[in-house]
Amino acid sequence: MKLITSVILCMFLGGAVLAQEQKPKPAAPASLAQADDGPAASTRSPAEKYFSDVELIDQDGQKVRFYSDVLKNKIVAINTFFTTCTNICPPMNRNFEKMQDALGDRLGRDVFLISISVDPETDTPTRLKEYSRRFHARPGWMFLTGKKENVDWALYKLGQYVETKDDHTNIFIIGNEPKGLWKKAFGLAPADQLIKILEDVIADR
Numbered sequence: 549m550k551l552i553t554s555v556i557l558c559m560f561l562g563g564a565v566l567a568q569e570q571k572p573k574p575a576a577p578a579s580l581a582q583a584d585d586g587p588a589a590s591t592r593s594p595a596e597k598y599f600s601d602v603e604l605i606d607q608d609g610q611k612v613r614f615y616s617d618v619l620k621n622k623i624v625a626i627n628t629f630f631t632t633c634t635n636i637c638p639p640m641n642r643n644f645e646k647m648q649d650a651l652g653d654r655l656g657r658d659v660f661l662i663s664i665s666v667d668p669e670t671d672t673p674t675r676l677k678e679y680s681r682r683f684h685a686r687p688g689w690m691f692l693t694g695k696k697e698n699v700d701w702a703l704y705k706l707g708q709y710v711e712t713k714d715d716h717t718n719i720f721i722i723g724n725e726p727k728g729l730w731k732k733a734f735g736l737a738p739a740d741q742l743i744k745i746l747e748d749v750i751a752d753r
Contacts, residue, residue, distance in 0.1 A: 571664050574700035575603055585687055596620070597724065599705050603695040604664075604736075607685075608677035611645065614702045623659045623750055626721040628708050630667035636718050638682075639736055645683040646739035647746060652746050656688025659750060663694045664708070666716045668699040702751045724747045 580600055601613040612618055621686070627644060629637040644661050651659055660734060665671035671679075676691040703709040710716050722745055723730040729752060735747050 572709060574704055574709055575697065577695070577697045579603070579698075579703070583690060595728075597741045600701065602694075602698040602701050604622065604692045604702060605673055607673055607680050607691040608723075609673040612690075612692070614698075614705075618662060618692070621726050623724045624662050624722070625659070625746055626662040626664065626706060626708075626723070627719075628664050628666050628703065630665050630713050630716070631671050631675050632667070633706065633713075633726050636736060640718060640720075641683050643735060643737075643739045643742055644689065645685075646690055647743055648684075648686060650739075650743045650746075651668060651688075655686060659688070659746070662688040663687075663690070664699065664706075666699075666708075667713045668693040668696050668712060669675075722746055724749050724752055727752050 569698075579602065579701060594617045597744055599615040599619055601615050604612050604618070606612055618624070625644070625647060627640055629641060631726050641663065644663065648655055648661060654752045655661070665676065671693045673693060676693055678690070683689075692702075700709055706721055708717060708719075708721070718735045720735045720742065722733060723732060729748060729749055733742055735742075
């Protein structure tokens with residue numbers, strides 16, 4: 549995996565900057581070309597056009613649209629993982645669990661936690677559901693998988709796409725989508741530091 553060691557890596561004021569550091573690029577899903585040619589294309593916001601509405605699937609087997617259902621008008625913390633990972637994924641998700649506890653009843657109302665599998669062909673919704681129980685995930689913490697081309701595209705737009713699952717990064721993306729405020733943080737940092745970054749993003753600073 550790619551090791552990144554600073555607690556706060558950088559701050560972005562526009563979603564399009566998220567993918568600039570990413571060199572590999574997956575093939576765009578065929579569904580995107582259809583959406584771009586559709587009658588509603590001209591009415592989509594710049595954020596929707598950038599992130600796209602590729603279809604993903606959550607741990608309950610529900611289909612969700614990446615921008616409209618996962619990101620739009622939300623404050624989110626996002627990590628990447630895979631269920632068979634035994635190295636950095638468990639401690640990163642334990643940090644998410646601690647962030648969940650710190651949020652209390654704001655989880656699923658004011659803030660959402662998003663964990664995206666980098667191994668969607670293995671990580672079915674059933675596997676994600678079982679995995680989520682290890683970390684006592686509550687409503688508001690979403691685990692996502694789906695067609696590989698769709699998941700790869702969503703990861704690419706977040707600057708998190710990797711060609712090999714073991715190369716996934718150990719960073720969290722923490723964003724206030726309505727404000728266009730995005731930060732990247734070291735996912736293995738002490739949980740209290742990550743909670744502070746999250747609180748800063750919630751407060752839009």
